[in-house]
Amino acid sequence: MSRPNVYVTRKVPEQALEILRSVASVTVWDREDVPPPREVILRELAQAEGVFSLLTDRIDAEVMAAAPRLKVVSNFAVGYDNIDIPAATKRGIVVTHTPDVLTETVADFTVCLMLAAARRLVEADRYTRDGKWKTWEPLLLAGQDIHHATLGLIGLGRIGAAVARRAQGFGMRVLYYDVVRREDLERSLSIAYLSLDDVLRDSDVISVHVPLSEHTRHLMGRAQFALMKNTAVFVNTSRGPVVDQRALAEALASRRIFAAGIDVFEQEPVSPDDPLLKLDNAIVVPHIASASIPTRIRMATLAAENLVAVLQGKRPPNPVNPEVLAK
Numbered sequence: 001m002s003r004p005n006v007y008v009t010r011k012v013p014e015q016a017l018e019i020l021r022s023v024a025s026v027t028v029w030d031r032e033d034v035p036p037p038r039e040v041i042l043r044e045l046a047q048a049e050g051v052f053s054l055l056t057d058r059i060d061a062e063v064m065a066a067a068p069r070l071k072v073v074s075n076f077a078v079g080y081d082n083i084d085i086p087a088a089t090k091r092g093i094v095v096t097h098t099p100d101v102l103t104e105t106v107a108d109f110t111v112c113l114m115l116a117a118a119r120r121l122v123e124a125d126r127y128t129r130d131g132k133w134k135t136w137e138p139l140l141l142a143g144q145d146i147h148h149a150t151l152g153l154i155g156l157g158r159i160g161a162a163v164a165r166r167a168q169g170f171g172m173r174v175l176y177y178d179v180v181r182r183e184d185l186e187r188s189l190s191i192a193y194l195s196l197d198d199v200l201r202d203s204d205v206i207s208v209h210v211p212l213s214e215h216t217r218h219l220m221g222r223a224q225f226a227l228m229k230n231t232a233v234f235v236n237t238s239r240g241p242v243v244d245q246r247a248l249a250e251a252l253a254s255r256r257i258f259a260a261g262i263d264v265f266e267q268e269p270v271s272p273d274d275p276l277l278k279l280d281n282a283i284v285v286p287h288i289a290s291a292s293i294p295t296r297i298r299m300a301t302l303a304a305e306n307l308v309a310v311l312q313g314k315r316p317p318n319p320v321n322p323e324v325l326a327k
């Protein structure tokens, strides 16, 4: 029997390719630094039963229509806003993602951004390297405290909850807003549910942990930044379009809020001319919250396991549209 074809849209860890090669004939876009152009995806998927995709690949209805044999789209990410899920479900294509394995790593990085932005770490590093350090000064590069501050989580899914657990170690009071209320976590983590506006008004640090959808696009805009304290530190490790980036840059430039740590952008890669990149009180990094070596390898192998399971007619560990499997 001929082996199914799988297209992998980037050079990924070898461990994942080994899993795929054990059952399929695998073609890899062999660049690490750029995604395959759309015409390459359309051409490669014409014969493929499976695609191992990254969050940089738009797998929409047009791509699926050009891929008549496609059974599975396995995304190497927990987020899957790059994939048209209703279109996949309509065509009976299983979509999978990589939850859980990155939760703790992203939560670590979220805390890292909170601390770095609040304590002006990057600015201080630049200051020292630039030879500006003349003497000890009482308020030199003074920032905000994280310990015993109030943390406002926008979204209390897996990652939001993991950040809340870390916040306990800093003696923080934790508030949250989500569309789904989690009374179990409110009790076990001693956290309080408030409306979005009240979380924004009461928090010293605000961290966003919602998926991108039509309901969350620009959830944080000018009106939301206007509610925050002028000492507030804002962190986003979720998806860029959840935040109106222009409104964020204005809030930082006018000192409406104190600082921000930003991992994700409305357009990625962010333009070097973006106003956010000109601001000393913004820490900007290239979508790396889950980028520890062990976690990225585990994400890749999990994505491969998901893909192989579908090709073998088994239930994958992490389906996004399990209703397709029931058919």
Ligand code: DGY
Binding pocket: 055, 076, 077, 078, 079, 080, 102, 238, 289, 290
């Ligand atoms: C995801 O998995 O969705 C992240 O943004 C990349 O780890």
